[in-house]
Amino acid sequence: MNLRKELRDISCRVKESSRFLAGMSVSLKNKILEEMACALELNSGKILAANKLDLSSAKKSGLSRAFIDRLQLDQSRILQMSVSLRELIKLKDPVGDVIKAWKVPNGLWIHKVRVPLGVVAIIYESRPNVTADCIGLCFKSGNSVILRGGSQALRSNLAIAKVLFDAARKHGVPEGAMHVVSTADRRAVAELLKLNEYIDVVIPRGGKGLIDTVVRLSRIPVIKHYQGICHVYVDEWADLNMAEKICFNAKVQRPGVCNAMETLLVHKDMAARFLPLMLKRFKDAGVVIHGCPLTVRIAKRIKSSAGSSRWFRKATEKDYRTEYLDLILSVRVVESLAQAITHINTYGSHHSDSIVSEHYESTLTFLNQVDSACVYVNASTRFTDGGEFGMGAEIGISTDKLHARGPMALEELTSYKYMVFGNGQVRTS
Amino acid sequence: MNLRKELRDISCRVKESSRFLAGMSVSLKNKILEEMACALELNSGKILAANKLDLSSAKKSGLSRAFIDRLQLDQSRILQMSVSLRELIKLKDPVGDVIKAWKVPNGLWIHKVRVPLGVVAIIYESRPNVTADCIGLCFKSGNSVILRGGSQALRSNLAIAKVLFDAARKHGVPEGAMHVVSTADRRAVAELLKLNEYIDVVIPRGGKGLIDTVVRLSRIPVIKHYQGICHVYVDEWADLNMAEKICFNAKVQRPGVCNAMETLLVHKDMAARFLPLMLKRFKDAGVVIHGCPLTVRIAKRIKSSAGSSRWFRKATEKDYRTEYLDLILSVRVVESLAQAITHINTYGSHHSDSIVSEHYESTLTFLNQVDSACVYVNASTRFTDGGEFGMGAEIGISTDKLHARGPMALEELTSYKYMVFGNGQVRTS
Numbered sequence: 081m082n083l084r085k086e087l088r089d090i091s092c093r094v095k096e097s098s099r100f101l102a103g104m105s106v107s108l109k110n111k112i113l114e115e116m117a118c119a120l121e122l123n124s125g126k127i128l129a130a131n132k133l134d135l136s137s138a139k140k141s142g143l144s145r146a147f148i149d150r151l152q153l154d155q156s157r158i159l160q161m162s163v164s165l166r167e168l169i170k171l172k173d174p175v176g177d178v179i180k181a182w183k184v185p186n187g188l189w190i191h192k193v194r195v196p197l198g199v200v201a202i203i204y205e206s207r208p209n210v211t212a213d214c215i216g217l218c219f220k221s222g223n224s225v226i227l228r229g230g231s232q233a234l235r236s237n238l239a240i241a242k243v244l245f246d247a248a249r250k251h252g253v254p255e256g257a258m259h260v261v262s263t264a265d266r267r268a269v270a271e272l273l274k275l276n277e278y279i280d281v282v283i284p285r286g287g288k289g290l291i292d293t294v295v296r297l298s299r300i301p302v303i304k305h306y307q308g309i310c311h312v313y314v315d316e317w318a319d320l321n322m323a324e325k326i327c328f329n330a331k332v333q334r335p336g337v338c339n340a341m342e343t344l345l346v347h348k349d350m351a352a353r354f355l356p357l358m359l360k361r362f363k364d365a366g367v368v369i370h371g372c373p374l375t376v377r378i379a380k381r382i383k384s385s386a387g388s389s390r391w392f393r394k395a396t397e398k399d400y401r402t403e404y405l406d407l408i409l410s411v412r413v414v415e416s417l418a419q420a421i422t423h424i425n426t427y428g429s430h431h432s433d434s435i436v437s438e439h440y441e442s443t444l445t446f447l448n449q450v451d452s453a454c455v456y457v458n459a460s461t462r463f464t465d466g467g468e469f470g471m472g473a474e475i476g477i478s479t480d481k482l483h484a485r486g487p488m489a490l491e492e493l494t495s496y497k498y499m500v501f502g503n504g505q506v507r508t509s
Numbered sequence: 510m511n512l513r514k515e516l517r518d519i520s521c522r523v524k525e526s527s528r529f530l531a532g533m534s535v536s537l538k539n540k541i542l543e544e545m546a547c548a549l550e551l552n553s554g555k556i557l558a559a560n561k562l563d564l565s566s567a568k569k570s571g572l573s574r575a576f577i578d579r580l581q582l583d584q585s586r587i588l589q590m591s592v593s594l595r596e597l598i599k600l601k602d603p604v605g606d607v608i609k610a611w612k613v614p615n616g617l618w619i620h621k622v623r624v625p626l627g628v629v630a631i632i633y634e635s636r637p638n639v640t641a642d643c644i645g646l647c648f649k650s651g652n653s654v655i656l657r658g659g660s661q662a663l664r665s666n667l668a669i670a671k672v673l674f675d676a677a678r679k680h681g682v683p684e685g686a687m688h689v690v691s692t693a694d695r696r697a698v699a700e701l702l703k704l705n706e707y708i709d710v711v712i713p714r715g716g717k718g719l720i721d722t723v724v725r726l727s728r729i730p731v732i733k734h735y736q737g738i739c740h741v742y743v744d745e746w747a748d749l750n751m752a753e754k755i756c757f758n759a760k761v762q763r764p765g766v767c768n769a770m771e772t773l774l775v776h777k778d779m780a781a782r783f784l785p786l787m788l789k790r791f792k793d794a795g796v797v798i799h800g801c802p803l804t805v806r807i808a809k810r811i812k813s814s815a816g817s818s819r820w821f822r823k824a825t826e827k828d829y830r831t832e833y834l835d836l837i838l839s840v841r842v843v844e845s846l847a848q849a850i851t852h853i854n855t856y857g858s859h860h861s862d863s864i865v866s867e868h869y870e871s872t873l874t875f876l877n878q879v880d881s882a883c884v885y886v887n888a889s890t891r892f893t894d895g896g897e898f899g900m901g902a903e904i905g906i907s908t909d910k911l912h913a914r915g916p917m918a919l920e921e922l923t924s925y926k927y928m929v930f931g932n933g934q935v936r937t938s
Contacts, residue, residue, distance in 0.1 A: 501886050
């Protein structure tokens with residue numbers, strides 16, 4: 081009961097502070113962002129000290145090396161946070177933009193104007209850099225933010241938020257504008273997710289388990305940044321040199337991210353010409369193949385001339401639904417463009433999918449029928465990213481259809497309202 | 510368990526049909542809408558027969574007259590449905606609109622293109638006209654729709670949906686494009702709200718209880734069309750003739766709708782000049798006043814010259830949070846513009862609020878600081894409506910900030926996707 085009241089009081093204060101933020105000028109916001117960036121650098125000692133305590137507890141708990149790596153801060157990582165804050169200064173503030181404006185016959189002049197969402201809650205795992213990034217993005221877009229990170233990073237998160245808020249407070253930014261939930265109580269997330277009176281949107285950042293939990297418990301609208309089961313489809317009309325380049329890039333350049341390819345689909349008429357070379361290249365790069373029967377037959381022939389057979393095996397239905405985030409790739413030969421599209425819409429995660437083809441009608445069909453946030457022709461799926469799209473920093477890639485789809489940056493952190501200018505109009509019908 | 514499986518199968522079919530709808534040309538959609546309108550008129554006998562069965566059950570259950578009135582259909586109400594469908598033909602189809610398009614330095618050409626949401630679920634009370642309206646709006650915007658209306662209207666809803674679907678089926682529209690959930694099982698709503706794999710958005714239409722239940726149970730994003738606790742604030746710089754006209758219109762012209770005024774706020778320096786005349790006019794129109802102490806004092810003086818005192822009483826805190834939907838009005842005298850804004854943001858429902866003022870700075874402050882979907886200067890709140898805004902028909906007025914805010918029409922029933930045209934781009938960093 082105390083936890084509920086505590087979180088309600090905090091959220092109420094955060095909501096109040098959001099009114100102040102919504103009214104801030106962009107020049108003041110930019111000035112504060114610059115001071116926040118400086119403060120991070122000046123206070124890196126304090127932040128690293130807090131991080132050290134988090135790290136030593138995490139090591140005692142026997143957490144994995146990958147976990148520790150994500151948790152660990154150093155001078156260069158803190159510098160990266162301050163660079164990110166300074167990059168926000170250059171980005172256009174979307175608040176106040178008139179999306180459209182028009183006059184209706186009775187003379188009312190209607191303006192649809194961008195406004196901040198209000199209060200954004202971020203629920204994430206133990207990555208302290210997310211704390212600074214989210215505070216920066218929400219602040220620039222005029223939103224208050226409630227942060228609930230993984231408990232192992234709590235001291236680091238509190239230290240970062242304090243340094244940033246101290247810089248903002250000097251300019252009148254009220255308490256609550258950037259709040260880290262500090263209770264260790266594990267029920268805090270469930271309680272927070274009931275506070276739809278104060279919190280306007282919740283963005284979970286992390287694995288499927290975390291996101292599913294948030295969706296199940298939340299009365300607040302959720303924007304999901306789900307997994308990326310991304311496909312490249314090599315059409316019967318593909319330029320095979322281009323296809324090889326794109327597929328290699330989509331899988332190998334950075335396999336651990338959501339916009340990397342997880343499944344390669346190849347038209348049956350191309351399989352014999354394309355797959356031997358492509359599979360060989362993947363094999364040489366250390367990629368393990370989970371293939372359909374035909375793919376496995378082709379892989380076997382490569383094996384016979386090269387040794388080990390552990391680099392491929394038969395694909396299962398489950399493989400097609402798996403986000404490997406690793407040097408593993410499902411490969412399937414399909415009968416037709418239509419089958420490729422059905423495969424993507426059935427097994428994919430509606431994130432990013434690409435067709436390689438020189439056939440005009442095939443590309444249009446793919447663009448229209450693939451139901452994903454980003455659909456590509458003749459390009460790597462790896463471009464799905466706020467920076468690459470020219471939006472600047474992003475808070476994530478939405479796999480939802482409501483409000484924000486694909487890269488979610490400053491504009492997607494806004495809502496709108498209608499401002500209506502009249503001169504005495506009343507309604508008669 | 511059977512219910513769960515049944516609803517899952519249905520939703521899966523509805524999802525599949527949404528792919529067909531998303532690809533339909535606007536000319537075919539318009540042709541079908543015309544045939545749907547004709548079919549309603551030609552088959553009004555069947556629909557009225559079904560409605561008669563619903564009515565007789567409802568009467569046996571002793572439901573209220575208002576309830577029966579909303580449930581009842583007649584020739585003219587069916588004609589109104591077909592008129593609404595024909596009006597949709599004239600409206601611009603938003604699907605396929607390029608919201609924006611740009612090239613990034615590496616040559617990728619990015620198009621942000623409107624697409625249908627996919628599957629829309631509507632949960633509503635026993636109003637059969639909503640069935641036809643929602644089917645029309647979803648169909649025109651390329652969405653499949655699952656309808657769960659009040660059980661007392663089930664036979665009417667099934668009859669309407671069958672007539673409309675029969676018209677669409679002739680043109681190849683697949684089963685599931687407009688599905689009325691026909692099970693009588695009351696757990697159907699709870700089960701439906703778990704199917705976020707198939708349903709993209711749920712729109713509850715009805716009272717606070719219905720909406721709160723949907724929000725609590727749903728794993729699907731919800732767009733809330735909540736109550737309208739709308740305010741008019743008469744500023745110290747108001748043109749009092751205009752203020753009287755606007756306030757009277759906002760309360761009296763149609764008190765039972767969400768954009769009617771529920772609370773009148775008056776600047777203290779205007780109270781003595783404005784309220785005596787205004788309250789008298791409300792009294793004559795049969796409006797009951799729940800007033801602050803000063804309002805009550807002024808009302809008492811009117812009483813002494815006119816008789817009955819039952820037309821006013823002291824307002825409670827609860828009154829300020831009440832959507833009367835009736836000839837009842839809360840009236841409060843405030844110290845300042847700032848107090849008026851705080852009152853609106855605290856007690857209102859973020860729907861529609863208006864300031865009457867000739868003071869430039871006051872109007873700007875009000876427009877910026879009132880956190881509502883529609884904020885007016887010198888106009889009645891009654892204009893918050895898709896038709897009045899020039900958007901055509903609406904599916905409701907969203908009081909949410911995510912995705913859609915204010916009148917929600919065809920454009921708000923769409924999402925977008927990024928179509929990206931490349932010529933071999935791969936990512937290098």
